[in-house]
Amino acid sequence: MKLKPHLIIFLFSIAFGCKTLEEKSIHLNIEKDTKEIFDSLVEIRRDFHQNPELAGNEIRTAKMITKHLLSLGLEVKTGIAGNGVIGILKGSGDGKNIAWRADMDAIPSDFSDDASYKSKVKGLQHGCGHDVHMAIGLGIAEVLAKNKEAINGTIYFIFQPEEETFVGAKNMVTTSEFSTMNLDEIYALHVTALPVGQIMVKPNELYAYQKRIQITFKDNLSKEEAKDLYDTIRTETLRKKDGVNPWEIPKAFDSAIGLSNPNTVFKDYLFLEENFVTEEANNQFHIKGYLYETDKSNLPNILSKIEQAINNTTFKDQFISVSYIQGNPTVLNDEELTSKAMNLLNDLYGDETAVMNYGQIPYFNDDFIYFQQKVPGVYFLLGGSNYEKEIVAMNHAPNFRVDEKCIKVGVASFSSLILERANVK
Ligand SMILES: [Zn+2]
Structure with a gap:
């Protein structure tokens, strides 16, 4: 230097x-x-x-x-x-x-x-x-x-x-x-x-907003049912550019499609992490996962999108609520x-x-x-x-x-x- x-x-x-x-x-x-x-x-x-x-x-x-x-x-x-x-x-x-x-x-x-x-x-x-x-x-x-x-x-x-x-x-x-x-x-x-x-x-x-979501149901879902439903929600809510997925972090440092390119795939996206956990508590069933959103103003609307996605499935009658249970401010x-x-x-x-x-x-x-x-x-x-x-x-x-x-x-x-x-x- x-x-x-x-x-x-x-x-x-x-x-x-x-x-x-x-x-x-x-x-x-x-x-x-x-x-x-x-x-x-x-x-x-x-x-x-x-x-x-x-x-x-x-x-x-x-x-x-x-x-x-x-x-x-x-x-x-x-x-x-x-x-x-x-x-x-x-x-x-x-x-x-x-x-x-x-x-x-x-x-x-x-x-x-x-x-x-x-x-x-x-x-x-x-x-x-x-x-x-x-x-x-x-x-x-x-x-x-x-x-x-x-x-x-x-x-x-x-x-x-x-x-x-x-x-x-x-x-x-x-x-x-x-x-x-x-x-x-x-x-x-x-x-x-x-x-x-x-x-x-x-x-x-500088970073995306990370929020933990919790989706609550009246009855227990089997492992397969929970995975199918969660995958449906992920697909329905996903927003990203064509090409590389924003969760492929190493690509963020690639000069062609990474952060230094004005058309980078690492901007304007929303995705849910593939992994999630389930929990039975107080006679209710919870699915918990993390989502990443780049635009703060979208955060309030995401929950209703998830609700909509669930209401289009057979789990509609068991669904109680979806909410953010954790999330830090971002740099x-x-x-x-x-x-x-x-x-x-x-x-x-x-x-x-x-x-x-x-x-x-x-x-x-x-x-x-x-x-x-x-x-x-x-x-x-x-x-x-x-x-x-x-x-x-x-x-x-x-x-x-x-x-x-x-x-x-x-x-x-x-x-x-x-x-x-x-x-x-
Ligand atoms: Zn560190």
Whole structure:
């Protein structure tokens, strides 16, 4: 990853207005400082990788983060909503309050791992890449600490526990430490199967809405009856483009039909997951399954569509009701900040650094939305795959691996972004 020095003067004049040469050179410093600490960040990432901790139990992880932030000279607050840690970096002048968030927890997983730094804890792995997120967060803190004379405003590094269980962010935003930060903007990323070097972002919803539905009947249905009926409902409610199905996640990262294509098959869809469960309770029979919808405004109408589909079958007389029993809000990027961030990253680091995402991935979500409900923010997807080296950073997959070069990309790009956003008058 390289800055484009020959374009700097021209592009800076567009992106930032009239800046002095001294102000422009700060991003060259950021790139240089990132390169210098890259090896140490890889070591940090591998240490987290070897010592994964489950949601709610990020004790060693929090200690390591605290130690590192203190060594950089940051003020540190610990024990926030459990094992959360906040590092505070004050710039040299007044400006905005900007936060960068990294999640801390690992996942239950026992897939084979041939890395020399594989997990030392049986049954636990950093299979979602949060070890990479923490290394990047600490890297940005280190780079910006080195360049704090150029920062106006205050940067908050939020290390958040319990993301996988979707409770960490929700708990953190209720703390007094969160309200006293008085944040203007917040940013975060997730490593994904995109090629290393690439950053992808989208205004508004980044993922599909996931809802759990429950359909209730008077009498029990046999296994076969339940499957037939559920399949009928799936067919009747399905909405998708021709071609690849939106549940075929690996295709989301294919440049021809994936998220980077304006005509991607990963937009404007509704589907029910193939798997469902049944339950007998209180003399009633329930079928429960998950659906994925890209358009929030369709959510209220889906239930009546399901009702209609059932009323056209022989199960009509046994049918009692259908309802949503579970569903989280989904990551929602601020439109204006997304566009500003994209322009800035591409101006600084090359036109293809940040590409537009035109789709919404099903199955995945992030509790970062609870921060975004309080503060305008942007959540980025960061490429971690290197197909030539057979590294595919497909989160939670058995062969999840990350090209650690993405740490360099993340640290330089987002140090630049945060510094510029803090300095906006
Ligand atoms: Zn994750």
